[in-house]
Amino acid sequence: MHPQVYPTEAVPLQGVNYGGLPGQPGVVQHTAVNITRGQPVITEAPKDYIIWSLCCFVYSNPFCLGLAALIYSIKARDRKVVGDVDGARHYGSTARSLNIAATIIGAIGFFIFIITISVITAQAASHYNYRY
Known part of the structure; x- marks a missing residue:
């Protein structure tokens, strides 16, 4: 199985603008975090018969x-x-x-x-x- 990857999410940091005119969208720094889980351990459920x-x-x-x-x-x-x-x-x-x-x-x-x-x-x- 492949590790499960959650979609990345772009979150602006306090609306910091780098360049551009005031009131217009400028370059905004985003931080993306990829969260992956390790390989899940697949154990067969015990049988109860x-x-x-x-x-x-x-x-x-x-x-x-x-x-x-x-x-x-x-x-x-x-x-x-x-x-x-x-x-x-x-x-x-x-x-x-x-x-x-x-x-x-x-x-x-x-x-x-x-x-x-x-x-x-x-x-x-x-x-x-x-x-x-």
Whole structure:
């Protein structure tokens, strides 16, 4: 990014005339000041993972990990609004870890459920077809 340059402004110094006739504009000394700012430090705002936490809370909440992730996400968002970047980063990192754990445990539980239903259905079908 380029440093931001504000427009220069010509300000007369107490109407001092150098030459010219009285009552007519003469040469007026102006002072121009260019104000530039240094390169802004671009830091990415810490993530709060609020959407992921809501999904974990609503759809898979094993051992209340989704609820804990949602609480830490809200804390991270509050810290970010206040301006505490380090606190927001810490709470966001914790929320991310809890979301990962809740997602993995929820996915494993879902797959175990599907496999169990499939096995029970297959055994029931084979038992039903068994002839005495």
